[in-house]
Structures are given as structure tokens and as C-alpha cells.
Amino acid sequence: MSFKKAWAAGLLCAVLVVSTACGGAGSSDGGDKAELSTALVTDTGGLNDESFNQISWAGLQQAEKELNADIAYLESKRDEDYVPNLTKFARDGRDITWGIGFKFEKALPEVANQFPDAKFGIVDTNLGGDIPENVVAVTFKEEEGSFLMGVIAGSMTKTDKVGFIGGVTSPLIKKFEAGFTAGVKSANPDAKVVPAYAESFNDVSKGRSLAANMYNDGVDVIYHAAGGVGKGLFDEVKTREQGKYWAIGVDMDQSKLAPDHTLSSMIKRVDVAVFDIVKDLKEGKFEGGKQVELSLADDGVDIAENTDKHVPEDVLKTVDEYKQKIIDGEIEVPATEKELKAFLK
Numbered sequence: 001m002s003f004k005k006a007w008a009a010g011l012l013c014a015v016l017v018v019s020t021a022c023g024g025a026g027s028s029d030g031g032d033k034a035e036l037s038t039a040l041v042t043d044t045g046g047l048n049d050e051s052f053n054q055i056s057w058a059g060l061q062q063a064e065k066e067l068n069a070d071i072a073y074l075e076s077k078r079d080e081d082y083v084p085n086l087t088k089f090a091r092d093g094r095d096i097t098w099g100i101g102f103k104f105e106k107a108l109p110e111v112a113n114q115f116p117d118a119k120f121g122i123v124d125t126n127l128g129g130d131i132p133e134n135v136v137a138v139t140f141k142e143e144e145g146s147f148l149m150g151v152i153a154g155s156m157t158k159t160d161k162v163g164f165i166g167g168v169t170s171p172l173i174k175k176f177e178a179g180f181t182a183g184v185k186s187a188n189p190d191a192k193v194v195p196a197y198a199e200s201f202n203d204v205s206k207g208r209s210l211a212a213n214m215y216n217d218g219v220d221v222i223y224h225a226a227g228g229v230g231k232g233l234f235d236e237v238k239t240r241e242q243g244k245y246w247a248i249g250v251d252m253d254q255s256k257l258a259p260d261h262t263l264s265s266m267i268k269r270v271d272v273a274v275f276d277i278v279k280d281l282k283e284g285k286f287e288g289g290k291q292v293e294l295s296l297a298d299d300g301v302d303i304a305e306n307t308d309k310h311v312p313e314d315v316l317k318t319v320d321e322y323k324q325k326i327i328d329g330e331i332e333v334p335a336t337e338k339e340l341k342a343f344l345k
Helices: 008-013 052-068 079-091 107-114 142-156 171-187 202-216 227-237 270-282 305-309 315-327 337-344
Strands: 026-028 036-041 070-073 096-100 117-122 135-140 161-166 192-197 221-225 246-251 262-269 292-295 301-303
Touching: 008 036, 036 079, 036 161, 036 270, 052 070, 052 096, 052 270, 070 079, 070 246, 070 262, 079 096, 079 107, 079 161, 096 202, 096 270, 107 117, 107 135, 107 142, 117 270, 135 270, 135 315, 142 171, 142 221, 142 315, 161 171, 161 227, 171 192, 171 221, 171 315, 171 337, 192 202, 202 221, 202 227, 221 262, 227 246
Parallel strands: 036 070, 036 096, 096 117, 117 135, 135 292, 161 192, 161 221, 221 246, 246 262
Antiparallel strands: 026 070, 262 301
């Protein structure tokens, strides 16, 4: 499977306004001639999270357009909704059903084992390596993209104090924090990284409160990996002095949330991964029981294309230099607290 392709069309779908129906369900009928059917179940962040749920749906929208797929979604209002929502699509006979986010790591294998003839995909976890034969797990080297965000933050801070807002404390989100901190310290050894966790992916008010506290305490650049919580960061930074306080987004280009206050976003090509796997299924090339991990070298993670709007050329040059070193294997980006401590020695 090649992920180095013209992914931009799929990414553009993500900026479309996504409407949700009552009860948290929706579909886009591929018509009588639909050649396959696919669906996704969101985590509690919802479809309009301006993050990985929304970008995943963009991948299915692209499948509808280019593969003549019938697509549908269900929004999970609470964790207890995961199993029934996945089960509904399996019983409906969907060709492949997606669980979006690591919070599905218990529910999705349970349902996949109950429906061995159905196929499933999961994003952001490899299920501890125990992947059922009818499941494909898509993961990313978020630490590599986050490292580049750290280089930008470390280079742009005027106070030598930058912040990180995480969603739920977990190995996945710690990858973002570790990579970001390593990037900050590489670009600016004097800079301090202040982390905080919302323990949520949808509490916008908590995100705004955490951001306000950081900015009030001297932080001038904040990177988030918190799903819908991140909306609170952008709500807060827009109230601050332009050119003095900055935010950095995640998963998709989030600059539209605060155009004059966003330095960059760490892009995860979830839409491309979802589309390509659905395409493989249509072509009879689906490979279950395996993990697909995407990195900087695969174009699986990167910086937003419009980063040059607020980030000067010399900083972008530095980012490109670090990016190439990571791709060439000269820098191994830490993904855990233990690896970060070793990296910073």
C-alpha cells in the first residue's frame, strides 16, 4: 500500500461543514449502484471535533466520491456506546467499519471477534499487537510530527516558556508530549515546556481554562493533542494580543479556528489511510491482522502547508533540516518519558 500519493483532495474534504443528525447518526447514500459500504463510529469527541474524527470522515467522503461507496457514521456520546454502535454496522453488513481512536481498543476487538466475517479498522492503536485477522490497525509516529511542532515553538517563543495540552493521559498522547518536548529542547535548550492534561477529548471549557492559565503564567506558545478540547485553546488565544500569543493545532490544519494566532498544525493523514484501506478492500487487497504505521518518511505526518504565514523562512529552514535528519535516521525521536529523558541527556 502506498501512502505517498495525491492526498490533498481527501484532505480538502475535511474543511467541509459536516452536519450531524438527531441521535448522533448520519449517512450519505451512495445510491443503488454503490459498490461497497463503509462506516465509522466516533469517540466521544464527535464528528465535528476539528480533529481526527472529522479527518477520518473526510477519508470516507473521498471513498464515496471516488470509489462509489455508501458511507455512514454514528457518534458515541459516551464510552458505553462503542460496542452497540460498532455492532449495529456489523449487523447491517457494512463491508468495513471503523472505530476512531485508541478508546476503541477494547470494544472493537470484542465486536470483531463476534463478527468474524465482517471487516474493521481502528485508528491510533495497534491493540497491543493482538490484532484480529479481520481488523487493520492504523497508527502514526505522532512523535515525529510533534518534534517539528516543538522546533517551531522553541524557535518562536519570546518568553522561553511553551505549553502542551493533552487530552486523556495515555501512551498515545504521551507520544505527542515527548516528541514536542524533544523538538523544543533541540531548537531552544533554554525553553521550558509546561504540560497539562484535560482528561477529556471533548471538554472545550477545560481546554480554554488550561490555556488561559498557561498564557497568564508566561507561556506564549501552546501545542495541543486533545481532540475537541483543543477548540478551547483556540477560543482563548483569539482573545490575546496578536503576534504575542500563539497556538499550534493537531491532526488537521486548524488555523481557521484562529487564523491570526496559529503558527502551524501537526498533520496526520488519517483521511488518506482510511481511504487507501477502503480502496484496498474494494480491490481485494485488504490485509487484516496487521498494523499500518505511518511516519514522516511515509508522508503520514507533517506540518501544515500554510505554516509560512506566521513562521519566518529561517525557522522553516531549520524545521526542514530536522525533518530530513529524522527521515534519514540521524535523529530518533522519543515516544515515551523514558526515551525523552535519554534523549535530553
